[in-house]
Amino acid sequence: MDAGLAGVEALSGIPGTVGAAPVQNIGAHGQELGERLVGIDFLDYATGEVMRLDARDLGLGYRTSALKRGRAGIVLAVELDLDAGGWSGPIAYAQLASALQVELGERVPLADARRAVLALRASKGMVLDAADPDSVSAGSFFTNPIVSESFARAMPADAPRWPIVSEEPERVLAPGEDVPALASAEYQVKLSAAWLIERSGISRGFTLPGSGAAISTKHTLAIVNRGGATAADVAQLASLVQTRVLAEFGVRLHPEPVFVGVEL
Ligand SMILES: Cc1cc2nc3c(=O)[nH]c(=O)nc-3n(C[C@H](O)[C@H](O)[C@H](O)COP(=O)(O)OP(=O)(O)OC[C@H]3O[C@@H](n4cnc5c(N)ncnc54)[C@H](O)[C@@H]3O)c2cc1C
Numbered sequence: 480m481d482a483g484l485a486g487v488e489a490l491s492g493i494p495g496t497v498g499a500a501p502v503q504n505i506g507a508h509g510q511e512l513g514e515r516l517v518g519i520d521f522l523d524y525a526t527g528e529v530m531r532l533d534a535r536d537l538g539l540g541y542r543t544s545a546l547k548r549g550r551a552g553i554v555l556a557v558e559l560d561l562d563a564g565g566w567s568g569p570i571a572y573a574q575l576a577s578a579l580q581v582e583l584g585e586r587v588p589l590a591d592a593r594r595a596v597l598a599l600r601a602s603k604g605m606v607l608d609a610a611d612p613d614s615v616s617a618g619s620f621f622t623n624p625i626v627s628e629s630f631a632r633a634m635p636a637d638a639p640r641w642p643i644v645s646e647e648p649e650r651v652l653a654p655g656e657d658v659p660a661l662a663s664a665e666y667q668v669k670l671s672a673a674w675l676i677e678r679s680g681i682s683r684g685f686t687l688p689g690s691g692a693a694i695s696t697k698h699t700l701a702i703v704n705r706g707g708a709t710a711a712d713v714a715q716l717a718s719l720v721q722t723r724v725l726a727e728f729g730v731r732l733h734p735e736p737v738f739v740g741v742e743l
Pocket residue numbers: 493494495496497498499500502503504505506507542546552553554555604605606607614616617618619737
């Protein structure tokens with residue numbers, strides 16, 4: 480962005496390294512790394528060799544990739560296709576458009592886009608900040624569930640819904656990777672995990688007795704460590720959230736973080 484290059488400005492403030500970015504195809508506020516990713520240099524543990532992988536060979540999806548699903552190795556370099564000129568890409572997220580006081584699809588100076596994104600993220604405790612206890616989290620804990628159109632129609636009228644086009648690009652499966660199920664003929668719809676959690680009766684700040692983990696006071700989608708939370712505390716709270724949403728709406732939420740040593 481300092482060089483005036485646009486295409487990933489909406490990802491401002493997502494904590495992490497460049498190499499980890501393609502692993503879960505990071506995304507936020509209407510942009511996803513995969514839209515700009517050309518390819519990666521990859522040290523493949525299976526062969527011990529450094530190879531070039533094109534983005535279309537990475538099985539990128541919503542917060543996932545073949546790397547997250549188990550293709551072992553190290554991302555050594557990332558090539559992005561960015562736009563010169565100092566203007567943002569088309570604003571594709573309603574809250575961001577309204578913060579910038581522009582219509583969806585408009586462009587703004589790159590620095591304005593970054594500033595607005597960082598402010599929006601901070602209001603949800605999503606920028607790492609030692610002074611903000613709500614930022615002591617793993618980010619969004621659950622992905623937004625994707626359901627069929629007919630299922631989405633049966634949701635309450637005020638449930639946020641975003642129709643999505645599921646276009647799995649042609650690609651070579653990684654060794655050991657499962658063959659994906661055929662995409663359904665009907666289009667799919669993304670629901671808001673935060674809305675589902677709130678409407679299933681779990682409010683901001685919610686915690687269990689004796690637990691160090693709590694729902695963020697700024698955002699129902701983040702589970703924060705209020706001090707001394709164990710992985711088991713986090714998993715217990717996450718499991719309660721999952722159960723409540725499943726009972727209320729029949730939707731199973733899937734965690735975005737990878738679990739090591741604990742089960743959900
Ligand atoms: C406050 C907060 C807000 C967040 N907001 C967002 C958000 O808006 N959108 C979003 O998508 N994510 C978000 N996240 C999640 C997180 O920022 C991303 O997953 C990020 O990519 C993690 O980077 P990391 O370097 O910390 O990777 P780690 O968490 O250390 O690693 C993630 C995975 O990638 C693997 N990995 C790491 N580096 C490499 C490499 N070079 N080669 C191969 N594998 C590697 C690790 O083994 C691990 O499996 C948020 C997290 C926090 C804490």
